[in-house]
Every structure is written in structure tokens, then in C-alpha cells.
Amino acid sequence: MQKTALVTYAHLPREHHHRHVLTSTIDVFGAAHWLLADRAPQPGGDVQPFDAMVVSVHPGGNVELTELSAVRARWPHLDRLPDGGFVVAASRARRDEDGDQVQIFDALGRETLTFSVGDAIEHLLVDESGHIWVGHFDENPIGIRRWSATGRPVWMSDGAGIPGLFDCYALNVSGTTAWACPYTDFPLVEIRPDRTDRPVRVWVNLVRGSRAVAVHGERVAFYGGYGEERDRLAQGELTDTSVEPTAVGLLTLPDGPALGRRLVVGRGSRIYVQAEPFTRWGVFDLSD
Template sequence: MQKTALVPYARLPRDHHDRHVLASTVDVAGAAHWLLAERAPKRGGDPRPFDALVVSVHDGGAVEVTPLSAVRARWPHLDRLPDGGFVVASARARRADEHPQVQVFDALGHEARSFTVGDAIQHLLVDRAGDLWAGHFDENPDGIRRWSPAGQLRWASDDAPGAGWIMDCYALNVSGPTAWACPYTDFPLLEIAPGRPMKVRSNTVRGAKAVAVHEEWVAFVGGYGEERNLIRYGGLTDTSVETGGSAVLTAPDGAPLGPSRFVGRGSRVYVQTEPFTEWGVFDLSA
């Protein structure tokens, strides 16, 4: 089978390799960010807030460092807001939790506000307008929801007929005004654009962990078992995805990929493997 190698994209500067990577992402503008702490969190361990560091690597290699004060999330999601601030969210929101799940930090690293978006966050991505898209895994039936940066619910997938039962948001892509998702159980490809009804396309690809879309083409990345590093291509019709060829996604040097994290942004899927200090990119438009 044809192989497609990731292109090296961004690397955490070595000066920061002595810290533990709590979370990492690539934002809507293409900058890579790492949320770092002095030590790894312990399961069920110290609940006290801690100070952290966000190291950002911009397109072109410029490095920016932002200290964050009093972070509460132990297993966080991270993204950047258009105003230069950051959002840090705990994947879990328990009833017994004393504080809201999502912290919004200003550009200086101080908490500006906090709110809760619901338990079991699988994906948390900020779009160009600054809205937060939360895709939940199967311990929360909320599916996919969009929130303002102030915590106001703006859209929910349970208000969108025709998508079937959205039990688990396997793949979520947020770039411009449109979001794309591929949820369990039927794995339709959802096109979600503000101001118009959600478009639902039937799809035969099962278990994809990320999706990239460019013009009338789509690529699904990842899957179950031996398909975890598979790319499956398709064309978009008005009502369905017509699947075509496939390829194996590899590391930039051609080596097999280990367990991976994915971030979908438009035509791109950014990929990260342990020890999570580097990002590679697959670009469907290329």
C-alpha cells in the first residue's frame, strides 16, 4: 500500500524538555502550543491549583512563552483565543468538583473567567471567531456543542435532525466558520456552518480519529486496530462521501507511527506521538 509521510511542522524548544507536557495543540492560525508543568500529575493526587507555562511556536519559528497562574485541570485540553489569551479545560466535570471546568486566561496568563461545558471532553477547539467547540466522548450524551468564550451555549448537535444518535465525537475539525465532525455510531460526515442547517453526509468509513477537508475532497485519518495509521480518501457529494483510495501515514522518516494525537484544521491534520514534543502535518491540499 502507498505510504504518506508526515511533514515536520513544529518542535518544542529543548530548553523546555525538562518539564512535563500536560497538553499540546495547534491553533486555528497554525501556531503550536505546549502546556507544561514541573511534574506529571498524579492520579487522584493533589487538587491544589498550580502554575504552568505555555510555550508557543509560531509559523516561521518564533517562540513565545506565557506563564499561567493557578491552573486547576489535571488532564487538560488547551487552545488559544484570537485575543491572545488561552483556554484550559479539564476533560472531566464531576458533580463534586468545587470549581468550573473551563478556565479562560488573558494574554498575561491571569484567569479572566471560568465556566463548565460538560463532562467527558474528547476535543476542545477554538475557531477563528473565538468560539469553543466541544466534542464529547461516550460518557456524555451531549455530542457536539459550540460555546462563546464567555460560556454561552450557541449550538448543540441534539438540535440537528438527520445525524442519527451522536454518542461519541470521534473526529472534529474546526478551522474557519465551518466545523466538520465524524461521530459514532453511524459515522456520518457532518458539515456545521453558522446560520444554516447542518449538512449530513452518509459515510462508510468507520472509526476515524481525524478528518481533513479541501474543496470537494475529504481524508479520514486513523481507525480501529490495524487501521490506526490509515488515510482513507473520499469525494463529497451533496448527500454522501464516495470513498476512494487509501495510504498508510508514517513518521517523516518513513517509520511506523505509534499511538498518536490528532488536531484537524481545515485541509490539515496535525499529528503528535510520544513524547509529544513535536508536531507533524498531513495536508490534503498538497
């Protein structure tokens, strides 16, 4: 089976390796961000607010540091807003913390707003207009939603005609468009909420269990799967109604070994992958 190696994209600067990586992401403009704390979160009990640091590595290598005060998410999601601020969200929403699940920080690291988007966040990605896309997993099967940065829902998948939307396995946000591949039917879904004529398109897809998707023109790539297919890279072409398979291989780290635990982010034609110890992002670009 053909192997494709990730290309090294961004490194967490070595002087920050002593801190614990809470999470990491790639924003819609291509910058890499790490949310760091002095220690790992402790399981169980209440989360005491703590200070954290975001280390941002921009395309070209420029490094930026932002101190965030009073972060409250034990298992957080992170992304950057176009105005330079950050959104930090707890993946699980506790009933006694309703309205406090999502924290918005300004460019100086000061909390400016909190709100809730619903329990069981699988993916959280900000688009270039500053809207926040959230995909949920099956413990709260409410699908995919797009929120304003002030906590107002602006698009919901309810009634959008997406078949089998029970768990948002894969979500890709590029520009103001989202692509998804949800459980249980795993269709490829394009969402353009600003279009009035056809905001949602759906293609039948036979690739099951993918954790990330990339799209470039009429070409598509799916990464991940069940069991021994966790490192699978399946590629296909779009017809009017379906994804027609063209190739199946494996996606590996830049230096070759199979991937272990990992974070994945889909952005347009790119799939970014980060394996333990979560200090280096690699990229597969479908457009290359």
C-alpha cells in the first residue's frame, strides 16, 4: 500500500516544551497555535480558573505569545478570531456552568464574553469572517452549528437534509465554507450558509470512519478510519451525486513511523496532523 509522508509544517518553540499542551490547532489563515498550562488538568472535581499561554507560530515562522487569564476548560478547544482574540471552549458542558462553556478573549488575553454552544464538542473551527463552527459527537447528537463570536446561532443543520447526522466525525472549515463527513452514513457534505439557492450539497460516500477531510476542486481526501484503517488516506473525485474512489494508501509522520494518538484539523485542501507529544504539526496538501 502506498505511503504518503506528512510534510513538517510548524514546531512549538523548544523553550516552551516544559509546559503541558492542553490543545493545539491551525487557524483559517494557516497559523499554528498551542494552548499551554503549567500542569495537566486533574480528572474529576471542579476546575479552578487557571492562567494559560497561547504560543502562535505564523506562516514564515514569526512567534507570538498571548497570556490568557482565568481559563476554565479542563479539556479545551482553541481557535483564533480574525481580530487577534481567541475562543476557548470546554468540550463538555456541565449543567451548573450553563452559559460559561465558551470564553472569548481579546488580543490582550482578557476575557470579554462567555456563552454556551451545547455539550459534546467534537470540532470547533473559526472561519475567516469570525464565525465559530461547532460539530458535536453522539452524546449530544445536535449536528453542526455556526455561531457568531457573540454567541448567536446563525446556522443549524436541523432540517438541512444531511442524512445520518448523528456524530460529526470530520469537519473542515476554509474561507466561510464548511465540509463535513458525519456518522452514521458518512456522506460528504458542503455547507455554504451565505448562499440562498443551495446552501447544502450532499454526495454519497463509501469511505467509513474518516476523522478529517480535504477538498480541492473536484478532488477529495479522507484521513482516518476504524481499527487498522486509522492511518488510511483515501482519495476520490466528485461526480454530481457521489464520491468515486481513486486511491487508498497510508499517511505517516514526516520521518516515517506510523502515527499514534493525534490531533487533526481540516482546512480547505489541507489536512494537518499532530502526534504525541503534540509539539509538531505536519501537513498533507491535496493541491500538491
